Amino acid sequence: MAANKVVLVEDSPIALEILQRLLSSSTEVDVVGTARDGVEGLEVITRTKPDVICTDFHMENMDGLELTKRVMAEDPRPILVISNFVQKTDIDNVFRLLQAGATDVFPKPRTDSPTDYEGLKSALITKIKILSTMKVTQRRQQTASLTAPAKPIASGAFSGMQPLMTNVSSRVKVITIGASTGGLPAIQKIICQLPANFPLPIICTAHVSQGVLSGMVNWLSSECGLKVKIADVGESPSPGTVYFASEKNNLELDNRGKFIYSDCPETDKHCPSISATFRSIARFYGKATAGVLLNGIGRDGAEGLQAIAQAGGITVGQDGGFGMVKEAIGLNAVQQVLAIEKIAPFLLKTISG
Template sequence: MPASPIAVLLVEDSPVALMILKRILAGSSEIEVVGVAQNGIEALEMIPKLQPKVICTDLNMPKMSGLELTRRVMAECPRPILVISASVDQQDDAQNVFQLLQAGALDVFPKPTVELLSEYEQIKHELITKIKIIAGVSVFTQHPGMRNKELVIKNSKRPENEELNPHQVNPYTFSNVRSTLPRVIAIGASTGGPQALFTILKSLPANFPIPILCVQHISVGFLDGLVGWLSTECQLRIVIARAGDVPQPGIVYFAPDHYHLQLDQQGRIALSSDVPVSGHRPSISMTFQAVANYYRQASLGILLTGMGRDGAEGLLAIARAGGTTIAQDEQSCIVFGMPKEAIALGAAQQILPIGEIAPKLLKQCLRQ
């Protein structure tokens, strides 16, 4: 028998946005909108009756906001939540979007508008894909006051192969692996990345002695909000990379929208508008490859949660150059796709839970 469609509850107070969302989702036989609420209070009343698999919510709504709704859902009836918000232009609201992720929502998506209908097919594909991805994620109760790192989120699928010891070194042999201390850290992430990055970066001190280059797959327009949110939560300085920047210790550089983050022959940041790689620009693998080419054995690559395979080949390039490579383990990933691909290639020398990556970095890098 064919699988039942994914039951979705829409929480949105704008009639126009609601009309567009319903039209988009009606175009997929794999999704069924089972209910519509205009605010969080209405949504909480509907959830026990409708039992939606996924909740799509706006941020700013009357009576009960998306943030309060997310907190209540995660405490009382946890299930995957996708934030669909127009709050990408105002810095305060953009940061508030990421507070929903901190509260337990899984991903963000820009609210479709009439002005964007020219890009209707692309928006439709991206939104339906996001809903299908997060529908396969198991979420667990997050009580009020629970610290972010205590929120347990994992992929609902069981490992297909033998269970991996998260602490074991991958048996793949790299003939040029050395004990060189890293001079740069490169991190790549996709779905679930903001939460994973928060866990890592919040644990690092302001005087961390190594620059960090980050590539986060995220809907266009949300990067400024992500950087602003992390900046308020972390001691490190967090910026969007600019061409010509020389990576400095204690600074986290994010690849900007629409550009690959690379390095020139002098080690300065270079931004490229070359074609997307595996559908992504910025591409994680492009940045990892640039780091491997310039820093060689002094590079350290980390591949975090995300769908697809971007980053797997790049992590292998770092390993082959003699650098250190880490993949997030399945149990702590929201989506295990990218780390799984890297592990299958033999690119991950270490496979660690998200909570153990920052302590590993501190132990290895503060020796300098």
């Protein structure tokens, strides 16, 4: 199998040298070009046609944001932003990068220590391998869409919490969503179409880089009408709230329906595990569960979605038919295959009976 071609755009000579050394140590990654800023990066990208572009955020002449806009408008490719400026205190940067079309973000260590970078080697290479398989589409540069968050759809029939709760179908009591690397923008597209008085809790598990989740949760909360938070131990899922599993443990429910965290087995490639969360929710809510699995490499989530289907719940897979969703289809676990923009309307229709 051919190695994944990568271009590195990084203005720090030290960071560039370390990233080159880390990636070049893997036979699965081929660094086909480097650049010191976005202007030089565009030339290298045009010449080398990489599978994945890794870029810093802050650079002179052309920064990572403008580079992302240009690439996505002219020659779309998966873009991984590797930067100190995608931590939880930099919500706006994360928002603008993802809105511009960046596929994912990956935080640098707080120092340029080679030891710090070695600790991220495996995670970085795995992320590049996953992103290289993802399909990205062209985006026109639209200033308005990059400077203002998307607005949630009007509540429509959902006007007032009490009437809403009494009109909801008794079948569905919880929605759970699983997403892999690059899946946070897809989750954003779903939950930001839902009204602020959405009558069900939404429980999410996403494969994200260490140190990114808190900032992503804050960004989603600022984007959408729903409350978004990391689930706390002992908390009961509440309507109108989107919960995320923490970065280092599996999110599950105890026999009272309250959140608990469990350790991830060493054999699990992903922590938190989508399947672990799906199975736990299916055990407690049974046929009152609606599960949504988004595309991603591997099979995490496939068996969990199967557990929801076997419990009599509703299951949805993102169209595109690769990776996790393909595995779930192979298990006969997917009842509905939908484009990402059609998932929220389907959920609204389903819970309205």
